Amino acid sequence: MRIRPRYLVAIGTSIAGISGYQLYCKDNHASLNPATFTPFSIESRERVSTASKVFTIGQDALSNTNVLSDIWGRAIWSIEVKQPQLQIARSYTPLPPSDDVSNPEKQIRLLIKQEKGGEMSTYLHKLPECATIEIRGPHVECVIPENTKEVIFLAGGTGIAPALQVARVLRQRPGSHVCILWANRTMEECAGASIEDESKSSSWTNWLGLNSTVRTFEASTPITRQGPIVKLLEGFRSEMPQSEASTCTIKYYVDEKQKFIKPADIVQQLQDSQSIGVNTGAKIIFVSGPDGFVNYWAGNKLWIDGQETQGPLGGVLSRLDLQGWSVWKL
Numbered sequence: 001m002r003i004r005p006r007y008l009v010a011i012g013t014s015i016a017g018i019s020g021y022q023l024y025c026k027d028n029h030a031s032l033n034p035a036t037f038t039p040f041s042i043e044s045r046e047r048v049s050t051a052s053k054v055f056t057i058g059q060d061a062l063s064n065t066n067v068l069s070d071i072w073g074r075a076i077w078s079i080e081v082k083q084p085q086l087q088i089a090r091s092y093t094p095l096p097p098s099d100d101v102s103n104p105e106k107q108i109r110l111l112i113k114q115e116k117g118g119e120m121s122t123y124l125h126k127l128p129e130c131a132t133i134e135i136r137g138p139h140v141e142c143v144i145p146e147n148t149k150e151v152i153f154l155a156g157g158t159g160i161a162p163a164l165q166v167a168r169v170l171r172q173r174p175g176s177h178v179c180i181l182w183a184n185r186t187m188e189e190c191a192g193a194s195i196e197d198e199s200k201s202s203s204w205t206n207w208l209g210l211n212s213t214v215r216t217f218e219a220s221t222p223i224t225r226q227g228p229i230v231k232l233l234e235g236f237r238s239e240m241p242q243s244e245a246s247t248c249t250i251k252y253y254v255d256e257k258q259k260f261i262k263p264a265d266i267v268q269q270l271q272d273s274q275s276i277g278v279n280t281g282a283k284i285i286f287v288s289g290p291d292g293f294v295n296y297w298a299g300n301k302l303w304i305d306g307q308e309t310q311g312p313l314g315g316v317l318s319r320l321d322l323q324g325w326s327v328w329k330l
């Protein structure tokens with residue numbers, strides 16, 4: 001059968017078109033960018049608790065891009081996920097990679113809590129394995145000043161994700177002191193965490209090992225498998241050189257255990273910082289979590305001309321002598 005030249009042109013054009021589209025899709029996968037939503041597949045989901053899961057997204061598709069390597073080293077950042085039917089987007093904060101720390105750009109992992117009645121989080125939790133989601137980013141939420149080596153991080157619930165980003169940045173700065181106070185409603189959100197007996201141990205010096213004999217834990221705390229977030233936190237703690245020049249303190253607080261972050265915990269950290277007294281750079285207290293948590297500790301953020309701003313310092317922190325530390329609400 002003879003095929004007319006004009007059909008050959010049409011077939012050739014179609015093949016070229018399909019190949020071009022496939023190439024475009026391939027490139028498009030690798031081009032996470034802040035302006036447009038790009039499809040990525042969900043590679044896996046790991047349950048953290050009844051309400052929370054860690055989603056791993058587009059690991060292979062991201063393997064050729066360097067877009068994230070710079071940002072991991074200097075900032076708190078997020079990405080947006082789109083819900084295609086409702087055309088809404090929500091922000092999420094990537095977790096540092098757990099296994100292949102040298103190639104962070106290969107992974108986007110998100111800790112997502114399913115909110116009761118929440119449109120996006122429910123949509124994401126109900127998606128089947130290998131589903132495609134559209135993401136846009138990275139978006140810088142806060143650049144950590146180069147001279148910052150001391151950070152206290154008050155985190156509530158999924159607000160722990162930016163704390164892990166900060167820990168990762170400071171781990172690369174010799175002489176850094178990171179203190180993360182993480183509050184959860186239930187024990188299952190931080191399964192495997194050691195809940196400190198606060199009457200016996202409360203200062204950075206204890207984590208330095210100077211007081212290690214009094215580091216005891218609530219007898220009622222069940223020894224369970226460490227959840228993925230606790231694993232990440234404990235990984236940071238053990239990787240950070242524990243010396244007087246460099247410390248990583250992590251404390252867990254759980255509502256159902258009647259263990260809450262108290263103003264005295266912050267005062268203690270400020271005093272410990274003063275006694276270590278090695279750093280002169282910008283010292284920052286970050287507050288991250290649900291609105292109620294942020295409001296309680298640092299006051300409301302304010303919307304001005306359609307932009308969310310820090311607003312004045314309020315809440316508990318405004319009543320403490322912060323000794324020159326600045327506060328950043330996330």
Ligand SMILES: Cc1cc2nc3c(=O)[nH]c(=O)nc-3n(C[C@H](O)[C@H](O)[C@H](O)COP(=O)(O)OP(=O)(O)OC[C@H]3O[C@@H](n4cnc5c(N)ncnc54)[C@H](O)[C@@H]3O)c2cc1C
Pocket residue numbers: 078090091092093094110111112113114115116117118119120121122141158161
């Ligand atoms: C920079 C940034 C980073 C973030 N990072 C993370 C992260 O790493 N992990 C994470 O889990 N979340 C993160 N969030 C929060 C996330 O963006 C979403 O806000 C969250 O997932 C809830 O979205 P949703 O669409 O499921 O809930 P929404 O539909 O927006 O609802 C939120 C809550 O409000 C209630 N609600 C909704 N409508 C009403 C109404 N009419 N009346 C009364 N109550 C109502 C819902 O029941 C729900 O509890 C981040 C937010 C920001 C800004």
